[in-house]
Amino acid sequence: MPTPRPADLVLTGGTVLTFDARDREADSLAVAGGRVVAVGDAEAFIGPDTRVVDLRGRTALPGINDSHLHGAWLGALWPRTLLGSAPVGHAEPSVTDSAGPLVADAEGRRKAILHAGDIAARLGITSYTEPGLGPGEDDGPTGCFGSAVLDEYAALAAEGLLRARVTVLRLFGELDGPSSPDAFAKGLTTAPPQAVPRWLNVTGVKIFADGIPPMRSAWTHHCYPDGTSGRLLVDGDHDPDREANLRAMIALAHRAGHQIGVHATGDRTIEVVVDALADAIAEHGPAGRHYLIHGDLVPPPVLDRLPDLGIGLNAQPCIAVTTAPWLAAALGEDVLRTAWPLREAFERGVRVCLSSDAPVLTPDWRHSIAAAARWLGLPASRVLMRRLLRAHTVLPAHQDGAEDWKGTLEVGKAADLCVLETNPLDVAPADLPHVGVATTIVDGRIVFDA
Structure with missing residues (x-):
């Protein structure tokens, strides 16, 4: 040989x-x-x-891929988080509650992104998805989600300064706010910055279909204490108009070949979104790796449809655990018992990615795994830990459309690794947050060494 x-x-x-x-x-x-x-x-x-x-007995695994993390916002806000100081019983505050912009110029944007890279490196995160950057937030109050942020990512990637691989969804409406079909259609005609292979890839678009249950802004078949049921965030005078506009936006993006990530939390919203995606797929064929973001109240019949349609679910276990009392206060204990049906999604073969939504809460994926196991209510086992680790590595690579070159440690694939002090398969999920990250390797380079 x-x-x-x-x-x-x-x-x-x-x-x-x-x-x-x-x-x-x-x-x-x-x-x-x-x-x-x-x-x-x-x-x-x-x-x-x-x-x-x-390694001295340590364990290497594929680098963590946080498939829903607001990098620039995290870098600007950390070590604070949005819910870190929220009083128990209060709903999630809007990102627009920030007093003045967190980043106001190019230097601030660059500093925030680089800080996010440092945070990621210390946590063993080698890839993440920025879920929503674009002109809809060019005048946004935080400065963390506009077109200039995407341009800064492109500049850093071209200079070889990113410390994690970044996937981006563009945003043509407001973050946590309304979308205009006209603005959405116009946005789709504009070209994103040039991709830097394996470092920066703009895969599609994000749509905010509704809000969240604790804020009484998720569109649901249930009633909130004030008798309302929420509504879609898409422009329109009445529910049928808003629904028609949402369907048109989804069809337009799908037909153009874009991946679509839809923020959808209410059961009524989720039903419409999945119907619209199914119609688009039936008419134009499969395109992109579409997925529901959050999916708080996803109904069982919808879960049954997702695998055949190839639609994924991106969920945040830490948010589920933290905001459960707030959802119960908004919709009742009976609705809470059916919310975030992760176990049912796994059992049905839904492609489930687990993520942080940082800086809403911590970007530490070890806490995400602990929260997921707690929510699932399953006994600790190596099988469970493997499933939860895959939801932070293998499945996000598929969501990125990159499973052929990252997400597993195989010959020919990217050398992105997270080295832990202890084999996670020998640890109960509740104890994983106490296991240290020893080393992070991206593209074969050591970017963090404890």
Whole structure:
């Protein structure tokens, strides 16, 4: 056999969780040119210039992919979070409650994005999705969601300064606010900044279909204490007009080949969104990797439809646990018992990605896994931990349309890794937040080392 090309980096003396189709494990891994070149038997790739890292019994797994994280907002606000100081029993405040812009100029935008990269590196996050940047927020009160933020991402990516891979959904309405069909259609005709392969990719658009139940702004079949049932955030004089406009926006984006992420929390909203996506798919064929964002009150019949339609669900377990009392206050305990049906989604084979929505709450995915296990109410097991870890690694890569080159540790794939002090499969989910992140590697480069 020919002598293998020497690796740039070799990890040895620990456990490597590949999360490939067979869930194989190894004791070493070799990296060259930013890609994995060997899983197991990596010592054969050690050359005179290879950096060799002794894991000392630690565990390497694919880099964490936070599939719904507001990077610029996180970088500007951290270590504060939106709900970190909210009194118990109060609903989620709007992002527009900020007193003055958090970032006001190009220097501030760059600083916020770079800070988000530092935060991600310390947590083992190697990819994340910015779910909503665009002209709809160019005059927004925080300065964290406008077109200039996307332009700054593009500049940093071109300069090679991003510390995590970023996927972006464009936003043509207001964050947590109304969307105009005309503005949406106009926005789709504009070209996003040029992608930087494997570092910055604009995959589609985000639509705010409704609000959230605690704010009495999710559109639902139930009644809030004041007798209302919420409404769609799309422009229109009456419910049928708003529904028709939402359907038209979804059809337009789908026909143009864009991925669509829809913020939809009320059961009535979710039914309309999935109907509209199904109609678009039936008429124009599959396109993009569409998904529901949050899906608080997703009904069981809708869950049944999602796998066949290829529609995913992006949920935030920490938000579910934190805001459950607020949802109960808004809609009652009976509705709460059916909210965020993660177990049912898993059982039906729905493609479920778990994420943080930081800085609404912490970007620490270890807390997300602990919260998910608590919400599921299942006993701790290696099977459960694998499923929850895959929802933070493998499935988000699929959401990004990048499962062929990232999300698992296999030969030829991106060398994006998170190294933990302890094997997570040997830890109860409730104890995972106490397991330290030892090292983060992106594209074969160590970006954090505790």
